[in-house]
Amino acid sequence: MQEVKRTLTIFILAACLARPGKAQQQCTNGFDLDRASGQCLDIDECRTIPEACRGDMVCVNQNGGYLCIPRTNPVYRSPYLNPYSNVYPPPPASNYPTATRPLMCRFGYQMDESNQCVDIDECASESHQCNPTQICINTEGGYTCSCTEGYWLLEGQCLVLDIDECRYGYCQQLCANVPGSYSCTCNPGFTLNDDGRSCQDVNECTAQNPCVQNCVNTYGSFLCRCDPGYELETDGISCSDMDECSFSEFLCQHQCVNEPGSYYCSCPPGYIMLDDNRSCQDINECETRNFTCTTQQTCFNIQGGYKCLDPVKCEDPYIQINDNRCMCPTENPGCRDQPFTILYRDMDVASGRSVPSDIFQMQATTRYPGAYYIFQIKSGNEGREFYMRQTGPISATLVMTRPVKGPRTIQLDLEMITVNTVVNFRGSSVIRLRIYVSQYPF
Numbered sequence: 535m536q537e538v539k540r541t542l543t544i545f546i547l548a549a550c551l552a553r554p555g556k557a558q559q560q561c562t563n564g565f566d567l568d569r570a571s572g573q574c575l576d577i578d579e580c581r582t583i584p585e586a587c588r589g590d591m592v593c594v595n596q597n598g599g600y601l602c603i604p605r606t607n608p609v610y611r612s613p614y615l616n617p618y619s620n621v622y623p624p625p626p627a628s629n630y631p632t633a634t635r636p637l638m639c640r641f642g643y644q645m646d647e648s649n650q651c652v653d654i655d656e657c658a659s660e661s662h663q664c665n666p667t668q669i670c671i672n673t674e675g676g677y678t679c680s681c682t683e684g685y686w687l688l689e690g691q692c693l694v695l696d697i698d699e700c701r702y703g704y705c706q707q708l709c710a711n712v713p714g715s716y717s718c719t720c721n722p723g724f725t726l727n728d729d730g731r732s733c734q735d736v737n738e739c740t741a742q743n744p745c746v747q748n749c750v751n752t753y754g755s756f757l758c759r760c761d762p763g764y765e766l767e768t769d770g771i772s773c774s775d776m777d778e779c780s781f782s783e784f785l786c787q788h789q790c791v792n793e794p795g796s797y798y799c800s801c802p803p804g805y806i807m808l809d810d811n812r813s814c815q816d817i818n819e820c821e822t823r824n825f826t827c828t829t830q831q832t833c834f835n836i837q838g839g840y841k842c843l844d845p846v847k848c849e850d851p852y853i854q855i856n857d858n859r860c861m862c863p864t865e866n867p868g869c870r871d872q873p874f875t876i877l878y879r880d881m882d883v884a885s886g887r888s889v890p891s892d893i894f895q896m897q898a899t900t901r902y903p904g905a906y907y908i909f910q911i912k913s914g915n916e917g918r919e920f921y922m923r924q925t926g927p928i929s930a931t932l933v934m935t936r937p938v939k940g941p942r943t944i945q946l947d948l949e950m951i952t953v954n955t956v957v958n959f960r961g962s963s964v965i966r967l968r969i970y971v972s973q974y975p976f
């Protein structure tokens with residue numbers, strides 16, 4: 535400052551004392567009388583005085599005087615000359631008179647060769663005072679110091695005042711905050727929309743269909759589903775055939791057949807499938823006449839098949855009295871200890887039939903006065919599967935007491951003994967019951 539003061543030379547040579555009205559007025563120094571108007575006019579000393587200022591000094595005409603000012607003197611940063619005083623504080627207020635015709639450029643400008651004031655690029659000329667964290671932006675007549683994006687000017691320094699954009703929920707899903715910025719990303723199964731912040735579900739099913747069978751898109755993921763009869767494997771995408779037959783043994787009455795994606799029931803020969811697709815029904819081959827019995831034989835339908843029954847042959851001393859009955863004539867001495875009649879009967883029973891079970895009834899056809907009847911199993915019950923239960927004076931029921939498994943044919947001689955104490959008579963008749971136990975319990 536000392537230097538500035540020393541080189542600043544101010545010449546105030548005159549003040550205007552001219553008073554209008556009188557022709558022969560004197561003008562103070564620095565003014566000349568204009569005879570036409572009779573007024574004192576300022577003298578432009580810079581033009582009229584050769585070398586009014588010397589060396590590096592610049593002559594600046596003033597009203598009634600002139601100034602010699604160093605070419606580079608910053609005193610010209612006066613409020614009047616510097617429109618950028620809001621950018622840089624003005625120097626202390628100057629008492630110096632205002633230059634009416636400055637031959638200098640305003641602050642921030644410089645004279646080019648053609649005496650034109652042009653803007654100084656303080657940024658390019660490195661004459662700015664922006665600190666290293668800032669970037670210099672040249673403006674007309676000045677410059678500004680600014681911060682790069684994401685930095686905030688605080689007390690003259692560009693600081694990372696990181697705003698956590700993530701905190702404000704700008705990103706729909708994932709947000710990665712980085713100093714001065716952020717980036718949105720999406721969870722797996724989503725893609726970032728063009729807006730850079732919202733996420734959109736990826737339809738994996740249409741994109742790559744990872745499922746072996748059916749794909750169901752879900753929000754953010756997908757599910758594989760299998761066709762009926764298949765189950766999802768642990769990998770979540772493959773489907774394997776379910777063995778429905780292993781679920782329950784009651785799926786089919788006879789046999790369950792698993793096949794890819796489903797199952798079906800089958801019936802053994804001699805049966806047809808019912809409409810429920812699981813139960814088997816016996817075919818009556820005798821009715822449908824699908825049998826191979828001879829003409830002499832009789833077709834007897836049983837569960838799952840049929841029997842060809844030979845005609846009854848009565849063995850000596852029995853004589854045949856009709857198709858299924860033989861009689862031993864009482865007059866024949868060989869018939870003395872033999873049943874009077876043998877009646878042939880056939881029946882079928884399902885294998886494994888639940889017990890106890892009444893399967894056959896017999897009854898005396900005639901009731902003689904004074905007679906009573908005893909019913910018993912005469913033969914064929916070696917396995918003790920049957921029991922004769924008397925149900926009345928002249929009737930009894932054959933009860934199956936143990937389950938019988940087929941296929942099997944059992945022949946039982948069921949005897950009815952007639953005892954008449956009045957006439958001292960004891961006689962018997964037999965029902966030769968052939969029981970065809972089927973192979974299957976249906």
Ligand SMILES: *[C@@H]1O[C@H](CO)[C@@H](O)[C@H](O)[C@H]1NC(C)=O
Pocket residue numbers: 809810811
């Ligand atoms: C049985 O199977 C047939 C043919 O597969 C089907 O049309 C029908 O609906 C089935 N019936 C039942 C009771 O499932």
Ligand SMILES: *[C@@H]1O[C@H](CO)[C@@H](O)[C@H](O)[C@H]1NC(C)=O
Pocket residue numbers: 803822824
């Ligand atoms: C007749 O029975 C045989 C087996 O005994 C069977 O294969 C055939 O399908 C049956 N025919 C009809 C028309 O039921």
